[in-house]
Amino acid sequence: MAFTDIRFDLVAHLPEKLRPYALLMRLDRPTGWWLLLLPGWWAIALHGMSAGGMSMRHWSLMGLFFIGAIVMRGAGCIINDLWDRDLDKQVERTRMRPLASGAVSIRQAALFLGALLCIGLVILLQTSPLAIALGVGSMVLVILYPLMKRITWWPQASLGITFNFGALIGWAALENDVSATPLLLYVAGIFWTLGYDTIYAHQDKEDDALAGIKSTARLFGARSKIWVSVFYILCWCLLVVAVLTALSGAYAAHFLIPAAAHFVWQIYRWDMDDPASSLKMFKSSIIAGLLVLCGLFAVAL
Numbered sequence: 390m391a392f393t394d395i396r397f398d399l400v401a402h403l404p405e406k407l408r409p410y411a412l413l414m415r416l417d418r419p420t421g422w423w424l425l426l427l428p429g430w431w432a433i434a435l436h437g438m439s440a441g442g443m444s445m446r447h448w449s450l451m452g453l454f455f456i457g458a459i460v461m462r463g464a465g466c467i468i469n470d471l472w473d474r475d476l477d478k479q480v481e482r483t484r485m486r487p488l489a490s491g492a493v494s495i496r497q498a499a500l501f502l503g504a505l506l507c508i509g510l511v512i513l514l515q516t517s518p519l520a521i522a523l524g525v526g527s528m529v530l531v532i533l534y535p536l537m538k539r540i541t542w543w544p545q546a547s548l549g550i551t552f553n554f555g556a557l558i559g560w561a562a563l564e565n566d567v568s569a570t571p572l573l574l575y576v577a578g579i580f581w582t583l584g585y586d587t588i589y590a591h592q593d594k595e596d597d598a599l600a601g602i603k604s605t606a607r608l609f610g611a612r613s614k615i616w617v618s619v620f621y622i623l624c625w626c627l628l629v630v631a632v633l634t635a636l637s638g639a640y641a642a643h644f645l646i647p648a649a650a651h652f653v654w655q656i657y658r659w660d661m662d663d664p665a666s667s668l669k670m671f672k673s674s675i676i677a678g679l680l681v682l683c684g685l686f687a688v689a690l
Contacts (some may be wrong), residue, residue, distance in 0.1 A: 390608075395430065396425060397493045398598070400640050401405055405590065408510075409487040409493045410501055411430055413463070413466065413488070413493055413507075414466060414467070414488070415466045416459075417480075419674060420478050420629060420671065420674070421462050423584075424552065424578050424585070424674060424678065425462045425552055425555065425670075426454060426555065428552070428555045428559075428574060428575070428578040430451055430454060430558040431455070431574050431578075431681060431685055432556045432570075432574055433447050433450050433451055433557075434447075434682055434686055435574065435631065435632065435635050435685050436564070438685060439570075440637040443590055448663070450562055450563065453516075455510050457509060457512040457513070458555070460505050460508050461531075463505055464506055464509060464531070465525070465531050465534075465551075467505070468502065468531055468534075470487070470498070471488065471498060472536065472586045473489075473535055475489075475668060476610040479599065479600040480593055480596040480600060480602075481596055482596070484595060494672070505601065507612055513525070514541045516558070516598040516631060517561055517565040518565060519565045519566065520558045520559075520561040520562040520565070520568070523557055523567075524554075524558055527558075529555040530550060530554070531551055532559065533547070534547050534548060534551050538597075538602045538603050538604065539601075539602075540603075542603045542604070542605065543605060544604060546588040548582055549578065549581070549582030549583050549670045551573050552555035553574075553579055554570050555576030556575040556578055557572070557575050557576040559570050559571070560574075567671050570631050572636045573627050573628075573630055574627075575633050576627055577625075577631060578624070580620045580621070580624040580627065581620070581674075581677075582670065583620040584617045584620035584621045584624065584674075585617065585674040585677075586673055587606055587613055587620070587672050588606075588617060588655075588659060588661075588670050588674075589668070589671040590604040590605060591613065591662075592664040592666040593606075593664075594606045594607050598664035600688075606661075613659065614656055617621070617640050621656070622652075624652075624679045624690045628641075628645055629641045632644075632685065636688060640688070641688055643688075644685075644687045644688040645680075647680045647683070648684060649682065651673070651676055651680055652677060655670050655673060672674075
């Protein structure tokens with residue numbers, strides 16, 4: 390079984406009454422929280438390398454970010470489903486989501502959301518004042534994101550702006566400041582998200598057209614491979630510049646080549662007219678993010 394095909398068996402083993410809440414958090418679909426987590430880990434790892442090595446503070450923050458990513462991705466999914474419960478009924482892939490199907494009521498989802506946000510706040514309070522401010526401020530983006538598919542052809546850009554805040558929060562948690570390095574990581578992450586979420590959106594392009602949902606997949610159409618290639622190139626170049634900014638004289642490109650090779654493989658193997666291929670390539674973005682992380686650890690060696 391491929392790494393990207395591994396799914397949590399936790400949901401199937403939960404008591405029946407809890408399963409809808411686990412599905413509401415998408416605990417059966419770990420790709421989302423991995424993609425939320427990795428930009429934060431990039432920032433923590435690069436900070437550690439620039440400081441001469443990872444300290445206990447760095448490792449403990451990575452642990453907090455791991456828990457926080459699962460919790461906050463779950464909270465974001467609930468917010469998304471509250472906005473989209475009527476639209477979800479019109480899309481084959483989403484019509485059985487707990488809110489769309491009625492397995493969870495609006496009141497139950499709101500109460501569960503409040504509990505997850507409280508857990509996220511407790512985690513955030515373990516960081517610095519600036520990181521706390523950034524984390525709280527990012528909730529505005531999380532709340533507004535589901536509206537973007539209704540008003541712009543670029544909801545994937547909105548997701549990128551929202552999903553990669555971890556790069557800023559991770560650095561700020563250690564420095565209580567945001568310098569050029571985390572900003573470069575943040576923008577690199579935005580282009581990365583534009584790429585992988587365009588791939589993801591190709592699964593639903595026919596249903597989206599019928600429901601009036603906008604996306605870069607529908608906007609780019611047959612040119613999607615060209616656009617995704619440009620996004621991945623920009624992402625990789627910005628990652629290299631971020632490493633050069635943090636580690637003067639480091640040969641950044643050498644250690645990030647495996648990630649670049651994976652981007653090329655994704656584009657080459659992706660069949661944009663096959664939903665199964667789009668899902669597979671989207672899931673493989675975890676590997677791309679982990680290769681970047683390994684490159685950031687290795688670049689200072």
